[in-house]
Amino acid sequence: MNKSPKIVITGASGFVATNLRKYLSKKNIELVSISRNNFKEFKNEQKIISKNYDLKTIVPKIKNSDTLIHLVGIGKQSVEINYNNVNVEFTNHILNLCKKAKIKKFIFTSGLGVSDKTSSEYFISKYKAEKLIINSGLNYTIFRPSYIVGKNDLFTKYLKKQIKNKQITIPGSGTYSIQPIFVNDVVQIILESTFDVKFKNKIIDLVGPHYISFEKYVKLFSKGTNTNIKKINLEECYHTAINNPKSDFGIDDLNILIGNFKGNHKKLKMISGLKFQSVLKLLESGSLL
Ligand SMILES: NC(=O)c1ccc[n+]([C@@H]2O[C@H](COP(=O)([O-])OP(=O)(O)OC[C@H]3O[C@@H](n4cnc5c(N)ncnc54)[C@H](OP(=O)(O)O)[C@@H]3O)[C@@H](O)[C@H]2O)c1
Secondary structure, eight states: SSSSSSEEESSTTHHHHHHHHHHHHHOOOOOEEESOOOOOTTTEEEEESSSSSOHHHHHHHTTTSEEEEOOOOOOOOOOOOOIIIIIIIIHHHHHHHHHHOOOOEEEEEOTTTTTTTTOOOOHHHHHHHHHHHHHOSEEEEEEESSSSSSSSSSSHHHHHHHHTEEEEEETTOOEEOOOOOOOHHHHHHHHHHOOOGGGGTEEEOOOOOOOOHHHHHHHHHHTTTTOEEEEEHHHHHHHHHOOTTTOOSHHHHHHHHTOOOOOHHHHHHHOOOOOOOOOOHHHTTTTTO
């Protein structure tokens, strides 16, 4: 990096965004972070609170920034808000914002499992967002993340809550696998992608080194906590997901969990040159608890 870049982040109070803002701030990178709600700024950070990210207010404040990292997304829909509104149309709005503000680089987190073959409504929305980005003419990097884990992601919080209640439930057999990646690795890779040409106009799986069954993940996570692990009939889980908007697992959470989506870690390692943190080791050491 020659000059210090100026980076814009949307969805600033989300899990990935909060970790990323903290990391970039420590690196003395100038930040403009946008959220619908108030939040505490880090060093070198300018905050914008906006419900609808209207062009008139925001463009002057982000004009000529180097990169925009779009971290807005939903993984559950309702009668009030759906995937198309947030994952597709809102992404299009942010692309327009970038063009008006003359920002040339756009970074997006899609999802592992997104493809032109998918029939999942969630993945279709992410796929459509990817297409809008690719066709925008901007320099882009699209990441397709598996589970991004840290101390305060939704998935980890859900498991911790269950440990407190002395029982973790596993939907179905638990033999399906996931490929988690540590959030500290994710924030380093995202920063690298803002300036390294190896990331230019690429779609890259954002996945960790190990592909492990959910049952093994849960066992390691709860090791030494005296927690009972109970398998729940998958039909029952889907029934709850369909009928109870407050259920821990939504329909698409279940689809993603049992989908056995495996990404190309080797490619990520080669492009990023990063020495990855093993999530298995983190689990074994109990440091996610
Ligand atoms: N975490 C993972 O394991 C994972 C895996 C695959 C893909 N991803 C993708 O990565 C991105 C960030 O994930 P995350 O885990 O950080 O998610 P998150 O904690 O839920 O954050 C997403 C943020 O999006 C913003 N948002 C939600 N609905 C919105 C709306 N209607 N209008 C405007 N903003 C809205 C919110 O920001 P404000 O409240 O600040 O406005 C929210 O905090 C998402 O696109 C997600 O799909 C994450």
